[in-house]
Amino acid sequence: MTVAPVNPPARLLMGPGPVNADPRVLRAMSAPLVGQFDPVMTGYMSETQELYRQVFATRNDATLLVDGTSRAGIEAAVVSLVRPGQRVLVPVFGRFGHLLAEIALRAQAEVHTIATEWGQVFTPSAVEEAVARVRPHLVAVVQGDTSTTMNQPLDELGAICARHGALLYTDATASLGGNPFEMDAWGLDAATAGLQKCLSGPSGSAPLSLSEQAVAVVRSRHRVEAGLREEGDDDAPDPVLSNYFDLGQVLDYWGPRRLNHHTEATSMLYAARECARVLLDEGRDQVVARHARAGAAMLAGVRGLGLGVFGDVAHKMHNIVAVEIPAGVDGDGVRAALLHDYGIEIGTSFGPLHGRVWRIGTMGVNARRDAVLTTLAALEQVLRRAGARVPHGGGVDAAAEVYGDAA
Amino acid sequence: MTVAPVNPPARLLMGPGPVNADPRVLRAMSAPLVGQFDPVMTGYMSETQELYRQVFATRNDATLLVDGTSRAGIEAAVVSLVRPGQRVLVPVFGRFGHLLAEIALRAQAEVHTIATEWGQVFTPSAVEEAVARVRPHLVAVVQGDTSTTMNQPLDELGAICARHGALLYTDATASLGGNPFEMDAWGLDAATAGLQKCLSGPSGSAPLSLSEQAVAVVRSRHRVEAGLREEGDDDAPDPVLSNYFDLGQVLDYWGPRRLNHHTEATSMLYAARECARVLLDEGRDQVVARHARAGAAMLAGVRGLGLGVFGDVAHKMHNIVAVEIPAGVDGDGVRAALLHDYGIEIGTSFGPLHGRVWRIGTMGVNARRDAVLTTLAALEQVLRRAGARVPHGGGVDAAAEVYGDAA
Numbered sequence: 031m032t033v034a035p036v037n038p039p040a041r042l043l044m045g046p047g048p049v050n051a052d053p054r055v056l057r058a059m060s061a062p063l064v065g066q067f068d069p070v071m072t073g074y075m076s077e078t079q080e081l082y083r084q085v086f087a088t089r090n091d092a093t094l095l096v097d098g099t100s101r102a103g104i105e106a107a108v109v110s111l112v113r114p115g116q117r118v119l120v121p122v123f124g125r126f127g128h129l130l131a132e133i134a135l136r137a138q139a140e141v142h143t144i145a146t147e148w149g150q151v152f153t154p155s156a157v158e159e160a161v162a163r164v165r166p167h168l169v170a171v172v173q174g175d176t177s178t179t180m181n182q183p184l185d186e187l188g189a190i191c192a193r194h195g196a197l198l199y200t201d202a203t204a205s206l207g208g209n210p211f212e213m214d215a216w217g218l219d220a221a222t223a224g225l226q227k228c229l230s231g232p233s234g235s236a237p238l239s240l241s242e243q244a245v246a247v248v249r250s251r252h253r254v255e256a257g258l259r260e261e262g263d264d265d266a267p268d269p270v271l272s273n274y275f276d277l278g279q280v281l282d283y284w285g286p287r288r289l290n291h292h293t294e295a296t297s298m299l300y301a302a303r304e305c306a307r308v309l310l311d312e313g314r315d316q317v318v319a320r321h322a323r324a325g326a327a328m329l330a331g332v333r334g335l336g337l338g339v340f341g342d343v344a345h346k347m348h349n350i351v352a353v354e355i356p357a358g359v360d361g362d363g364v365r366a367a368l369l370h371d372y373g374i375e376i377g378t379s380f381g382p383l384h385g386r387v388w389r390i391g392t393m394g395v396n397a398r399r400d401a402v403l404t405t406l407a408a409l410e411q412v413l414r415r416a417g418a419r420v421p422h423g424g425g426v427d428a429a430a431e432v433y434g435d436a437a
Numbered sequence: 438m439t440v441a442p443v444n445p446p447a448r449l450l451m452g453p454g455p456v457n458a459d460p461r462v463l464r465a466m467s468a469p470l471v472g473q474f475d476p477v478m479t480g481y482m483s484e485t486q487e488l489y490r491q492v493f494a495t496r497n498d499a500t501l502l503v504d505g506t507s508r509a510g511i512e513a514a515v516v517s518l519v520r521p522g523q524r525v526l527v528p529v530f531g532r533f534g535h536l537l538a539e540i541a542l543r544a545q546a547e548v549h550t551i552a553t554e555w556g557q558v559f560t561p562s563a564v565e566e567a568v569a570r571v572r573p574h575l576v577a578v579v580q581g582d583t584s585t586t587m588n589q590p591l592d593e594l595g596a597i598c599a600r601h602g603a604l605l606y607t608d609a610t611a612s613l614g615g616n617p618f619e620m621d622a623w624g625l626d627a628a629t630a631g632l633q634k635c636l637s638g639p640s641g642s643a644p645l646s647l648s649e650q651a652v653a654v655v656r657s658r659h660r661v662e663a664g665l666r667e668e669g670d671d672d673a674p675d676p677v678l679s680n681y682f683d684l685g686q687v688l689d690y691w692g693p694r695r696l697n698h699h700t701e702a703t704s705m706l707y708a709a710r711e712c713a714r715v716l717l718d719e720g721r722d723q724v725v726a727r728h729a730r731a732g733a734a735m736l737a738g739v740r741g742l743g744l745g746v747f748g749d750v751a752h753k754m755h756n757i758v759a760v761e762i763p764a765g766v767d768g769d770g771v772r773a774a775l776l777h778d779y780g781i782e783i784g785t786s787f788g789p790l791h792g793r794v795w796r797i798g799t800m801g802v803n804a805r806r807d808a809v810l811t812t813l814a815a816l817e818q819v820l821r822r823a824g825a826r827v828p829h830g831g832g833v834d835a836a837a838e839v840y841g842d843a844a
Contacts (some may be wrong), residue, residue, distance in 0.1 A: 031491070033484050033714055035461065036707045038471045048700055051470050054442065059468040059704055063458050063639055064445045065782040084438070085464025097641060098505040098681065099699040105681045128664030133680045135663075166531055177664075232470055234504060234641060257535030257584075257788060271678055273506065273540045274512045290787075292506040293455055293633055297466055298705065300443045307440055353776025375472040380697075381664065382710050 041369075044405045045377030045391050046176040046350055047204065048226035048233055052395045058299045058304035066242025066293050067395075074200060074303060075294065081306035084314065085206065086221055092240040092248075094284040095302050096275070097295045100203040103236025104330060106131050106275035107199050110248050112168055113268060114138035119166035119196070121145075121152050121184060124175030125380045126201060130437045134170060134242045137271060144168065148178045149341030149352075161194045174205030174347040176227075177380045177387065179340070181209055183348040185242035186218050188217020203227060206237075207309055208321035208349035208393055219244040228321060228349055231305040232278030235298040236239045240277065247310040252278035253308075258289060321348040327389060327432035328416045331406040334428025335413065335420050340387045347394035352379065354386065355416050361385060364412050372408040402429050423436035448776075452784030453583040453757055453800050454611065455633035455640055459802045462638045463712035465730075466704045473700050483765035486714035489644045491721065492613065492636075493628055494763060495620035498660065499647040499655075501691040502701045502709050507610040507631025509645025512540050512681035514606050514627045517655050519575055520675060521545035526603070528552075528559045530828040531582030531590060532781040532787045533608060533821070542576060544678060555585045555789050556748030556759075561593040568601045581612030581754040583634075583796065584787045588616055588745070588754040595624020597744060604651060608614035609668045610634060614716055615756035615800055635756055637801030642705040646701065647684065659685035659693035665696060728755040731817045734839035735797060739812040742820065742827050756800035759786065761793065763764025763825050767820045768792060770820050779815040780841075791811060809836050 043049040075094075083093045095372055096103045108130070118134040120127055120143045127143070134141045142164045160241045161169060169191050176183045184200060191198040199220040202211055206221075207228030213221055219241040225231030238246065251270055254263040270276040274292065283290040309317050318422055325348035332339060338354035346352075355361040361378070365388065368374045377389035392402055406425035413420045450456040471478045482501075503510045515537070519525055525537045530553045541548045549571045553559055568576060576598050581588045591607060598605040606627035609618055613628075614635030620628055626648040629652065632638030647655065656837040657679055659824045661670035662681035668745035681699065689696040692710040716724050732755035741744060745761035753759075762768040768785070775781045799809060820827045 032718070033488065033710075035714065036465050036468045038469050038477055041469070041475065043470065045472060048470055048473060048703060051704075056467040056469065056704075058443050060463040061443045062445050062448065062463065063450065063455055064448050065450055065452060066455060068776070068782065070445055073444060077438070080438050083442065093507065098509060099702055101699050102505060102509075104679050105679065120785065125664035129662065129680070132663040134678050136676065136678055136683075138678070144711060152801050167691055224700070229502060232702060232704040233700040234705045256539040257532035269543065271543055271545070272512065272516075273536070273543050275510050275679075275681075276543075284701075292508050293631070293640040295506055295639060295705075296455060297458075297463075297639040297708065298508050298641045298702075301704065303440075305443060307442065311439070324791070367473070375475065 031395050041398070042374045042401060042404065044396060044401065045375050047282045047390045047391060047393060048395045049391060051232055052230040053309055054308055055301050055304045058300040061300055063296045067288060071296070071398065074289065074299060078299060078306065080431050081303060081310060084310055085237065085306050086239045087211060090195065090213070090239045090241055092245045094238060094280065095299060096238050096266060096280065097235055097292055097298065099233045100222065100236050101129065103222030103224065103238045104130065104201050105279055107238060108170060109137045109272050109275050110131050110270050110277035111197060111199065111220060111244060111364065112139045115140060116167040117142060117164055119160055119169045120197040121157055121165045121171050123151055123178060123180055124133050124148060124172065125177035126172045126175045128173065130170045130201060147351050149180065150344045151180050151182045151342065154190060157187055158190045160198055161190055164195050168199055173200045173202045174209060176204045176245050176350055178380060179222065179346045179350045179352045179389065180342065181205055181345055184218070185216050192217055193275040193300060196268055205347055207317055208405045209347055210318060213239060225302055227304050228393045229305040229309060231301045235295065235302040237302060248278045248281065255279060301324040310394065321393065321397045323432065324392035324402055325349055325351065325402050327402045327429040328392045330432050331425040331429035332390065332423040335406065335410060340383065342408065349397065350389055352387040353382065354390050359413065359416050359418050364416055369409055369410045374405055374408050438599065447780050448801070449781045449808060451803060451812065452782050453647050453796045453810065454798060454800060455796060456507065456801050456803050457716055458639055459637040461715055462708050462711045465707040468707055474695060477702070479695065483704060485710040488710060488717060489646065492644065492713050493620040493646045493715055494618060494622065496644050497620070497646045497648055497687055500654045501645060501687065503643040504685065504699055504705065505643055506640045506761065507643050508536065510629030510631065510645045510806065511537065511608050513684055514629050514645060515540050516544045516676050516682050517575060517684040518604060518606065518627060518651060519544050519546045522547060523574040524549060524571055526567055526571045526576045528564055528578050530558055530585060530587055531555060531579065532584035533579045533582045537577045537579065537608060538838050556587065558587050558589045558749065558752045561597060564594055565597045568597055572601065573603050575606055577606045579601055580607045580609045582614060583611045583757055585756045586753045587757045588612060588752055592623050612754055614680055614714070614724055615804065616754055617725060620646060620830060627760060632709055632712050635800045636712040636716060637819065638708045641707040642702065644709060646696060654840045655685045655688065662686060663709040668827050672824055727809060728804045731799035732758065732807055732837065734809045735799045737839050738809065738832040738836035739797065741831040742817060743831065747790065757798045759790065759794040759795055759796050766820065768795060768825050771823055774819045774822070775815055781812055781815050794844065806840050
């Protein structure tokens with residue numbers, strides 16, 4: 031077989047992610063490689079750590095990248111923080127809560143879940159009741175679950191966990207950058223993310239941060255790798271059940287000892303560094319505000335087209351909305367027409383929402399006025415051709431009003 | 438903190454890897470993203486699978502990428518193929534053999550090792566004796582171990598394992614592309630690699646291939662992820678101890694069902710696809726021959742400078758040589774001077790060889806005449822300034838002779 035170099039078509043990615051990468055991030059990835067322990071490389075690693083401290087709003091020294099997709103970051107956090115048999119509590123409000131529970135189960139934890147209806151979030155008191163009852167070592171909760179679009183408030187959960195002696199971990203993959211996030215102020219012990227949502231990068235690198243308390247757990251299970259161990263090195267009797275995801279070893283590599291672990295994924299590091307750099311260059315609060323505005327405009331726009339919206343909208347993420355598929359309209363047909371005729375991708379959905387809603391994202395570099403208006407204009411045309419009755423210009427006008435101007 | 442975009446200095450990376458990426462691979466990574474289930478994306482995924490079948494010389498349907506560095510591929514293979522308590526035999530002839538043993542231990546295998554002196558490989562009969570004694574479920578062996586530069590012959594090991602009912606896995610990270618590799622002809626059940634050595638790409642994606650027999654093991658432990666499971670889906674009682682590295686789930690994602698697992702790392706997929714494409718465009722045998730020649734030239738060159746070479750040179754990889762540091766010469770000082778004055782990186786070494794040898798690579802896009810001669814010319818100058826007596830032009834002349842011409 032012979033193939034040509036990749037030459038992807040133009041796409042406006044308005045689904046639940048991955049979304050379009052910022053062109054500056056794509057350019058960063060084409061920079062030449064340097065050696066693993068070249069001072070230039072270790073300098074980039076240290077800068078990347080400092081940039082993600084700012085992105086996560088934390089002073090945690092233990093802030094770094096896990097080399098893999100966002101779920102690699104999740105698994106690294108869970109498997110490093112939880113010993114087999116320890117209790118983990120997962121409040122599940124969508125598909126990615128099920129994923130946290132699955133990952134904890136495979137790490138041989140005793141997993142307890144509480145559930146809420148899809149489209150809702152948990153009250154702090156519901157979480158506290160469960161924490162008091164289960165007495166978990168770790169509470170693992172998704173911040174923004176794209177499967178339902180909900181954004182779980184976390185600001186009170188750190189204090190609850192602290193009161194009951196539990197660590198608090200959150201998967202902020204879908205929410206970080208587009209919604210408020212305060213690692214230290216909220217008392218989080220661990221947080222992980224990915225690049226492919228509000229950070230405007232490709233999937234494949236997972237920023238992660240650990241509090242001092244979380245680092246203490248990781249250190250208590252620390253074992254230096256067999257081929258590198260020297261006299262006096264840590265050799266815990268119950269090491270993490272993974273070498274790749276052993277955050278103690280990963281910390282040794284990112285820390286001053288620079289002890290070889292994996293070979294850091296250079297180009298993805300360049301991407302992750304640039305994602306954080308462009309975000310902080312615009313300003314963390316400004317980026318959240320841009321997502322809030324684009325999300326409000328898209329919400330107004332789909333309502334302006336007469337479409338219903340799923341879930342507790344007061345608690346949805348800024349960067350995604352679940353739009354009810356009108357009766358008699360072929361949801362997959364609409365998605366295919368948007369892709370084929372307009373080069374625009376919107377998302378399908380999982381589980382109980384499958385076939386019931388489209389998920390439309392406004393995230394990262396795509397959280398902007400022209401992307402919102404273009405999507406609404408195209409959706410109006412596609413819905414019309416699919417036989418739905420839609421008010422002419424109703425989507426675009428409502429969205430433009432959010433932006434304070436006429437379209 | 439504000440930082441500028443990455444702007445790495447010019448480097449000629451002649452160490453044990455990562456080495457310079459092919460500029461075509463770097464360019465591929467700057468291509469725009471497409472959606473995860475866009476037909477263009479799934480088409481690229483299928484093409485990538487077919488390209489790596491050719492690279493591995495296999496007809497294995499189960500050929501795909503693991504999203505992480507080369508050791509992510511290793512861990513995915515081991516943790517998916519080995520149940521807790523099963524016996525794994527690791528012939529250890531360098532640091533990366535210790536890594537295989539460590540990863541298998543963490544997967545709760547009963548790990549048995551055999552050892553040989555650093556700088557040597559195992560005879561088939563030594564492996565067979567151990568297989569007959571240990572009766573392992575899996576034999577896990579590194580093909581090329583950069584820590585010693587040795588290239589373990591694998592061509593008889595598949596038959597040995599088959600006779601004794603063991604599966605055979607090899608870590609071909611450092612060797613694939615630069616040395617002969619015949620997955621099917623040698624009877625391998627699993628193989629993994631990385632991009633950052635002879636494939637001329639960045640670290641961060643791990644090509645992997647499984648035989649039908651290996652797939653049967655993976656399938657026997659198959660459990661569809663909690664949030665996606667439907668009536669009648671597999672739900673094995675002893676799933677793999679990892680979600681991220683559960684090759685059964687990864688196969689569902691790469692296979693016709695396209696069941697969501699991680700979000701494929703788009704830019705790294707572009708890179709991996711381009712690495713294979715440029716390799717196959719030049720021709721698999723031609724690329725190995727180019728590495729053989731560059732390796733022979735570098736070997737002749739360092740000897741022409743009067744330097745000793747470590748290990749059983751008849752069994753070393755084409756793409757790396759371990760060069761003894763002359764008495765009285767500061768090994769790290771020479772490496773620093775090469776980097777500072779010439780922008781050339783060569784490698785230090787691990788374990789018993791630490792401080793005794795430099796490791797000089799000729800791999801991927803750097804397995805070429807001008808890179809070899811430039812490195813030797815610079816090394817001569819640096820050695821001279823470090824007080825070593827070196828024959829003027831002795832390295833370059835000997836290397837040029839291998840290329841059949843005067844320098």
